[in-house]
Amino acid sequence: MRILIDIGHPAHVHYFRNFIKIMEKKGHSFLIIAKNRNITFKLLKFYDIPFIKRKDYPSSILGKLWNIPITDLFVIKKARIFNPDIFMGFSGTHIAHAGKVLGIPSIVLDDTEHAKLAHLSYKSFATTILTPNCFRKDFGEKHIRFDSYMELCYLHKNYFTPENSILKILGIKENERYAILRFVSWGASHDVGHTGITLENKIRAVKEISKYSKVFISSEKKLPSELKQYQIEIPPERMHDALFFASLLFGESATMASECAALGTPAIFIDNNGRGYTNEEEEKYNLVFNFTESLDNQVKAMEKAIEILKIDNLKNQWNIRRDVMLKEKIDITALMVWFIEEYPRSVKIMKEKPDYQYNFR
Numbered sequence: 001m002r003i004l005i006d007i008g009h010p011a012h013v014h015y016f017r018n019f020i021k022i023m024e025k026k027g028h029s030f031l032i033i034a035k036n037r038n039i040t041f042k043l044l045k046f047y048d049i050p051f052i053k054r055k056d057y058p059s060s061i062l063g064k065l066w067n068i069p070i071t072d073l074f075v076i077k078k079a080r081i082f083n084p085d086i087f088m089g090f091s092g093t094h095i096a097h098a099g100k101v102l103g104i105p106s107i108v109l110d111d112t113e114h115a116k117l118a119h120l121s122y123k124s125f126a127t128t129i130l131t132p133n134c135f136r137k138d139f140g141e142k143h144i145r146f147d148s149y150m151e152l153c154y155l156h157k158n159y160f161t162p163e164n165s166i167l168k169i170l171g172i173k174e175n176e177r178y179a180i181l182r183f184v185s186w187g188a189s190h191d192v193g194h195t196g197i198t199l200e201n202k203i204r205a206v207k208e209i210s211k212y213s214k215v216f217i218s219s220e221k222k223l224p225s226e227l228k229q230y231q232i233e234i235p236p237e238r239m240h241d242a243l244f245f246a247s248l249l250f251g252e253s254a255t256m257a258s259e260c261a262a263l264g265t266p267a268i269f270i271d272n273n274g275r276g277y278t279n280e281e282e283e284k285y286n287l288v289f290n291f292t293e294s295l296d297n298q299v300k301a302m303e304k305a306i307e308i309l310k311i312d313n314l315k316n317q318w319n320i321r322r323d324v325m326l327k328e329k330i331d332i333t334a335l336m337v338w339f340i341e342e343y344p345r346s347v348k349i350m351k352e353k354p355d356y357q358y359n360f361r
Contacts, residue, residue, distance in 0.1 A: 003340065004084040006075065006095045007034040007051070010236070011255050013043040014154040015090055015109070018333045020049060023340070031082040033075060033094075038220065039236040046237045052078065061117070068121065072097045079104070086340060090150075091118045096125035105343065111150050112254075113137050114273040128347060130339075134276040144350045146357055148332040149277050151255065155240060155262040156331050162263075166241035169234055170216065177213035177309070180232065180242060181205060182251030185220035196252045197270055199224060201298045205250060206230060208302055212309040213247055218256075247314055250305050254278055261287040264315065264322035266308045268301050285325045287318065334360040 003023070005016055013034075020030055032051035034040055044051050054074055057067030075098040079087070087095035087106040099106030108126040110119075113136045123129065123139055131137075133145045154160060172178055183202065197205070203226055206215050216232040217223060218239070223231055234242060240259060243249060249260045249267040254275045260267035261281040267288045269278050274290050281288040291301040311317065335357055339346040349356050 001028045001086065001341070002031075002082065002084045003028060004031045004033065004075075004079055004082055004087050004095065004098075006054075006087075006089040006092055007032060007040060007044070008090070009035075009037050010040045010043055011150075012090045013040060013047065013049070015150055016088070016153070017043075017047045017049060018154060018159050019336050022333070022337050026337075026341075031078065031084065033078060042236055046235075064117070068093060068097075072101075076101055086343065088340070091115060091122070092126070093118060093121040096122035099127060100125040107340070107343070109150065111135060111275065111277055113276055128343075132277055134280040136276040144347065145354070146330060146332060146335055148329045148335070149258050149262065149281075150332070151258045151262050152326075152329055152331065153333050153336075155259055156329075156333070157326060158331050159333065160240065160263075162244040163238075163241050164245065166234065166238050167245060169238065170232075170242065172214065172245070177247040178245075179209050179213045179215055179248040179250060179305070179309070180246050180256075181209070181215060181217045181230070182249060182253045182256050183217065183219040183221060183223075184252045196293060197298055198295070201295075201302070202227065205302050205305070209248070209250065209305055209309065212306065216242075218251075248305060248308055250301070257281070257288045261285065261322065261325065264319040266314065266318055268305055268308075270298065270301055281325070285321050287321050287325065330357050330360045332360075 007013060032049055033054050034044060034051045035054050035056050054071055057063050071094050075094045079098050079102055084104060087099045087104060089095040090109045092108040096106045096108055105127040107128050107130065108122055109130045111132050126142065129139045129143050131145055132149055133147045206227060209215055215230050217227055217230040218232050243260055243265055244263045246265050249256055249265060252270050254269055254271060257267040257269035257278050258281060269288055270291045270293060272293045278288050278290055282290055289304050291297040
């Protein structure tokens with residue numbers, strides 16, 4: 001089978017990297033088309049995944065809209081040469097359009113309910129849409145749900161083993177606690193109108209959290225002079241090791257919050273819209289705590305951070321909660337391997353017997 005995957009974000013590399021390696025061992029072929037957002041190319045090279053580059057586009061809504069037909073044509077051109085059997089992508093506008101034009105099935109994964117522009121651009125064109133069960137929208141007949149989170153594509157116990165050498169890289173002493181603060185750029189189409197944590201409260205959060213643990217900051221934007229000394233300096237592929245051994249994540253990234261849920265690390269997520277999966281990780285498993293961007297909620301989030309850091313057996317408690325969650329969730333990568341190899345028969349099976357997915361643990 002020949003599969004074309006479009007990669008538009010560093011997280012997408014993680015979503016598909018284990019799937020690609022497993023499928024390659026089974027004799028399947030891939031063409032990866034990627035946009036270089038932040039560290040995307042670095043990750044693809046680190047995981048030894050060959051790819052071809054596509055152009056980035058301006059961060060404005062008009063720039064993104066203008067780029068859609070340009071990138072669509074690029075993907076169609078490359079697909080005509082590669083001749084794929086299936087297109088795949090996360091929130092995959094371009095692969096959905098290319099698939100429709102070329103008459104080739106497109107499988108789109110998604111977990112972000114408020115990405116309205118992306119949904120508008122792909123949902124009518126995609127052949128099949130896969131989302132977690134907790135996804136709070138319905139795409140109709142083409143929509144198939146799975147009982148897992150996208151972050152378990154790479155942080156499921158079947159794929160991830162933490163390496164404690166990260167502690168030496170970070171300069172962490174034995175039994176020393178540390179927290180990671182994550183600030184995003186708010187540049188995605190679904191981030192329009194968001195401001196995130198104020199600079200004043202970022203500085204305040206660092207000051208307050210520093211009383212209970214060492215602090216590192218991971219930021220998509222350039223940090224102001226007041227916070228530069230806290231910038232985390234590690235290879236991008238080691239971030240999950242850093243999150244695993246951390247005592248807390250505090251910030252604006254839904255993906256990192258969910259990664260922490262999978263790793264047994266407490267996470268505080270600040271965003272007006274929230275996500276179906278971070279809500280479930282709080283309401284069902286008590287692993288993540290969700291707050292809005294209001295000034296009042298930003299203060300409450302800091303108070304919650306301090307409350308968490310005061311817990312003596314913090315990591316033990318979260319490991320127990322994580323284990324409960326992992327026992328209930330499926331190995332989404334294993335499901336994808338089966339789903340693609342058996343496509344389109346797999347669609348019928350998942351529609352008629354959704355519990356079939358629990359064969360993939």
